[in-house]
Amino acid sequence: MRPFIYERPTDVSAAVAIASRFTTEDDHPTRANAQFIAGGTNLADYMKLGVAAPNRLLDLNRLEEPALRQIRVTDDGVRFGALVRMGEAADHGEVKRRYPVIADSLRLAASGQIRNMASLAGNMLQRTRCEYFREPSWACNKRVPGSGCAAMEGFNRQHAVLGASDACIATYHGDFAQALIALDAVIRAEGSRGAREIPFARLHRLPRDTPHIETDLAADEIITAIEVPALPWARRSRYLKIRDRESYAFALASAAVALDLDGDSVREARIALGGLATVPWRAGEAEAALQGKKLDEASAGAAADAAFAGAEPRQHNAFKVELGKRTLVRALLETRDMKV
Amino acid sequence: MDPAAPKPKENMGEPLPRVDARLKVTGQAAYPADLPTANLAYGALATSSIAKGRVTKLHLDDARSVPGLLDIVTYGDMDKVEKPKFGNAGATSIGPLHDRTIFHDGQIIALAVAETFEAAEEAAQLIRADYEEEKPSASFDSPGTKTIPAAGKSPLFKEDVKAGDFDAAYAAAAVRIDARYSTPTQHHNPIELFSTTAFWQGDQLIVHEPSQNVTGWKAELARELKIDPPNVRIVSPFIGGAFGSKGPMTPRTAIVAVAAKRLGRPVRCVTSRMQAFGTQTYRAETRHRIRIGAGKDGRITAFAHEGWEVTSRPDPYVVGGTSATGRMYDYGSVLTHVSLVQADRNTPGYMRSPPETPYVYALENAMDEMAVALGMDPVEFRRINEPKAEPIGKKPFSSRSLIQCYEQAANAFGWAKRDPKVGAMRDGDWLIGMGCATAIYPTAVAPCAARVRLTSDGDVRVQCGSHEIGTGVRTVAAQMASERLGVPIDKVTVEMGDSSLPPAPVSGGSISTASVCSAVLKACDAIRAKLSAGATAEGGPLAGSHNEELDLDGGKIAARGGASAKIEDVFKAMQIGAIEEYAEFAPKGATPEAVKKLYAGQSEFHGGDQDEDSVKYAFGAEFVEVRINSYTREIRVPRIVGAFAAGRIMNTRTARSQLMGGMIWGIGQALHEATEVDRRYARYVNRDLQDYLVPVNADTRDLQVILVPEVDHAVNPAGVKGLGELGNVGTAAAVASAVYHATGKRIRDLPIRIDQLIA
């Protein structure tokens, strides 16, 4: 690991000020000299591996704004402070009741210890676990722009079948993000250019020819909150995660589903897929395919086909297309059958 | 009843808690990297990023500029040291710093040593190499690999066993199967990281390193460093999981010793989890072709097992499990052949049941296929082919309780309730499958020495250079001494894991309990003889009684007639304070040099298929239930039952734990474990516990171990068959059988994953 200067700002504006002093407008958060750390479960790992090398680490854990650590549930929605830990949100009674897909996605992620450490904002910003990205001696366009992609023709069983480009096929491995997309969440961020609101679905960037640019955030921007509106489909929502072992593993395929039903038929569906795409993936085609339809095995299957119409499998991950479809079908039917 | 402490049945010892349990739950058990060492410097390895070629230039300037850097050991610095030797105690003949040739991915190219761990890591990461790269051969089917017959290439695999006329019998068989199987690359991944701490006290070298073979390593390290073995001491009081990975010494040990010598201070190098994949050993991938011919009555008439195993270019590592599979059933005729495929890979090594895990997986999967082909219950099929003698040398089994194991496990599992029709059992969206398979492991024993001391106040100290890798060998050694000397177990202290202790064989091949207990038994009996003589001597407290009728119990020595005396009174009469006996145990049939070789760090194994009088194996039967989601096809094993017979069970608690751990290992082999090789570069891809999956707590639900009573005096004086490697044999085949039962899909390539079931 490269050495770094450790700083512990005490409020958001101070943190932004330090970050903006040591970063430029062209810096991207994951490549900047000054980077923020909260739980550390992702960044500390990548610093040890030599994948991330900030020379200034800004510890956000002592920021004094109380709202950063609070979960506020009202009839309009839920607001999560960015420093709320995954475990707290997963165990929150009202979150479990009103936004089950959020609680599920957090509970099925990582381990008890990691959920106690990782902040919600840090979790949704977690970087890919692609093996070729993690080991600096492999070619990786995300790690070293222009160096190539060893995963493309390599062992790519866990890699993305949706949203990939010629430069990168690394999967986004988070779980929480899919729940946020399904529930139309927005995030609030503060940076040197002021505070702003970003629809969660627009936070992550497709790799295209710049896989090293992962999000829409500036290097001196701090996420302060995540807001989820109390939309009609939030209560009938579910997160299904399929993995090789029963627990503590990344998804081979996952689906966050939220449904607003009118009897048997779908008034509105929200679908996000995980473990299958380069970014948290909203399956808009599948949602459209279900609109107004009676939700059954056949319509769910048609929606799944629509979701994967553009899938591009590679040598070792071809099974994920079929697995992704079946995961979605199962998630849709299980969500339909939820007692709400 | 507490399932962790099964009630002993016939020929079983008490389920006493481990004697080192308190140390382990309080954090006081000192694993080698925990041993306090003053003035420590930290080492970190730099490893190659290619698998074949030459290092043309090393760039060390950046590393040298790291504040706190003390030294870099690299090419040229090991020239005065002998190259490592592949064999008994050495993992490989590749001396990574002896020449610039790269034989495999992740080969050591330098060791950076610094004042702190952080500085050493930083420096190691800054070391860059220029390579002259050649196209490597990764594995089976890669261009450039070389395939050679395995027989005779290793002292552990002398010949391809055969019996009768396979070709004729196979051609004539009414029912035939011919199938190919494969098992993947696997790494042991003990949770303790591999580490070496070395320091010199004058000419004396002391190494703290987790080891399954301290005496062997002492000899090998002394040879490499060209110093006298008595000047080397390997210390390994607790070992954080081994499974074979800490059996042979790797080249790192000598490199760290050289670094410590150059610096004149202790150096500790803890290998990273990722680096261990290339710098330690592993279970190489295997392929199998099995042909079985049988009559309509289910009697096997022909069995052929061909195996292919990957190894490194320079070292002919071979497991050759056909020695066991060729003797498993009453085949009629047997034909086997094992080949080695040499590739640009690090040298493989022992991993929990090295031959049996892959070979018996293939055999038992084939047995299940044959049972299906015959339309026969798989348990019945095995019963029909139960042999009276093994088919190769026609020798009897010293004991064989396989059918009892099948009966008891099937009963506990509820096998009778299984609907044999494929896909017939279901619970909602979950398909249910049930399967079974045989476990077998050879019973071996090796020479072993032990020193036992009994003092007049009834304290016992046992010293033996064996290794507590989690098997409970410390506990059973204490139990043996406690039993034989009639003192409570809390009066017994056991010292192990140090090459300055009386030598013990490598803790591999499931020989430790048998070998150590036989040596401790011998020392204790010598103490008993002296005590008895003292008690019955003129003026002794039991003068006039016959020696051979005395018994020791509860701190007393008792004559058959009822007269007894306290041990301390016997000591008083003998006018001594302690009796200390040093025993050297050699198994029946040992060569005249066997004990001498023990001191030189070479373990002479006896038993298994090697003895004249009989073949010696432990057996078991495993039954599993799998559940497979009908949509998404993930596979879970909610229920598993295993019944095992392994001669005398010293401690039912530690025995059950080992078998339980083995069965869960088997589930991991079936469903999770695989090291992926990037075939273009012959490099390991998933080099950590994020991507190399092993079972977690939630992967096991209902697990039952049945200990089947068995008495076998032929195996060794302690009557013990090893069982540390028995539990994980057969499990994967039982899972494959259950997956077939649930889905109708016969998966022949491990691990069995969604990939194969979803198509």
Add this chain to the structure above:
Amino acid sequence: MSRISAPSTTGLSRRSFMTATVSAAAAAPLLSSPTRAEKPAATRSGLRETVAVSLRINKQPYELSLDARTSLLDALRDHVGLTGTKKGCDHGQCGACTVLVDGKRVLSCLSFAVMNDGKEVTTVEGLASSDGKLHPMQQAFIDHDAFQCGYCTPGQIMSAIGCVNEGHANSEDDIREYMSGNICRCAAYPNIVAAVVQARDQARGT
């Protein structure tokens, strides 16, 4: 209890070492770098300057001077001399390094020590009472043979205590799920579950 001993190989026996560490409460522990007289600016370090870190570990105060890169795990092991906490992967994948920070179970390998400044850390060495009586979770692990090699055990025990405190040990299924962040390669899992059940029930007084 039987005693185990391996001959000491350094001048410093383990026993005297541990005693030294524990009795050093307020003073610098044996292996830590010298304590700084004055506390430097708590919120910033120079590149490659050591940082001052105050920790309360097992109810004892420690003032450490560390490389900012030092993980909480390495601080405990290499600077405080508490080697009960184990390094199994150093990347948050095995759980062997689990400790409690302010009562919550965390992975000490993924946390820089300096980030824990001022916090209360509990390690496996801090569980038994001063008279040697084991924590109920430790005793339960012995009773159910919830380990073999013992290497992951400190992390399992700390995690199990955290798991019960969090209220995630209500059923065996819960325990299996919430203990899955602690890999036991010897695979003592069923025994670990039984141990957690026993300690949980004892804590509830049932």
